[in-house]
């Protein structure tokens with residue numbers, strides 16, 4: 527299709543053009559005029575990629591990543607970081623307005639643009655790589671613009687070993703340590719002196735089998751199967767926002783607590799905390815974190831929030847940090863019955879957040895919605911919301 531004018535961006539950062547139907551165009555910006563090859567043609571919409579730019583936007587910047595065309599990781603590298611932040615703030619505003627009728631989204635809190643990721647999952651096909659856009663084909667890489675520099679040094683080194691049998695490689699780093707987790711393979715650990723812990727097919731070949739992160743004098747154990755926020759700066763920004771909202775009169779429930787990080791971070795400022803989490807490995811880490819930080823006013827419970835939570839729980843403040851699908855109906859019902867004065871909702875998906883706020887706003891006033899950048903160069907955006915009980 528020739529001479530399509532891009533009139534808007536969708537929430538995945540794709541350009542939108544209108545003909546007799548809507549066409550979503552990757553790597554196209556508002557006011558650009560482009561020739562497009564249609565890659566998917568559905569009844570109500572099409573998807574396409576640019577084959578020629580007739581007119582480019584002044585907001586377009588050259589991507590610094592040599593894999594950007596093909597790699598499925600980033601989607602906003604063709605706009606400056608400043609514009610990315612505007613896009614994300616607007617995205618949260620639009621979604622929250624459209625699906626929950628609220629108009630109180632504040633300014634986005636930035637992170638850093640490059641080298642922020644403390645964890646990468648790499649697939650192997652002769653060389654190491656990421657999945658390509660919308661496929662399980664692997665694009666080989668030796669450097670990733672958004673990964674921690676120590677991860678990139680390891681990727682270069684790993685690309686030069688015999689990768690024959692290896693299927694998957696996960697590299698995680700903290701401010702002090704490095705962990706390498708290999709699936710289905712062999713590795714000579716002597717070649718990786720800089721790595722603190724090496725695990726191959728669930729066997730610890732070197733180190734403790736976990737790595738330690740340190741934030742504000744708190745130590746956090748990270749095991750290979752536990753969730754941990756991937757951007758240290760973004761994580762600290764979000765946790766500080768949560769900390770701002772709690773006080774010493776509060777019994778706190780920390781739902782979807784992972785390795786207990788939020789609860790442990792705020793424990794010194796509140797009466798007590800109970801964390802609930804479904805992942806056994808994360809709960810084990812949380813209990814170690816409690817012990818090594820000498821924090822006594824926190825406890826953890828293993829289980830599915832949706833079934834464990836009921837109206838016998840007592841809390842002045844409930845913190846929720848669910849995965850992308852947000853809160854299930856049962857959980858929302860129970861939180862409302864528990865009647866906490868405050869709810870602090872940490873969200874990684876504005877659409878499910880808006881759906882949940884639409885229900886919660888009947889019993890709670892939404893005082894603040896603050897977007898946070900956590901995944902620079904991608905369309906993902908986090909938010910922290912403060913809700914106050916109406917009666």
Ligand SMILES: C[S@@+](CC[C@H](N)C(=O)[O-])C[C@H]1O[C@@H](n2cnc3c(N)ncnc32)[C@H](O)[C@@H]1O
Nearest residue numbers: 753755782783784803804805830831847848849
């Ligand atoms: C976005 S992470 C947040 C973890 C933690 N708050 C943090 O900041 O590191 C979501 C967590 O919810 C857990 N989870 C997912 N579904 C759950 C459920 N139904 N019940 C309890 N925990 C769940 C995941 O294992 C994961 O640790």
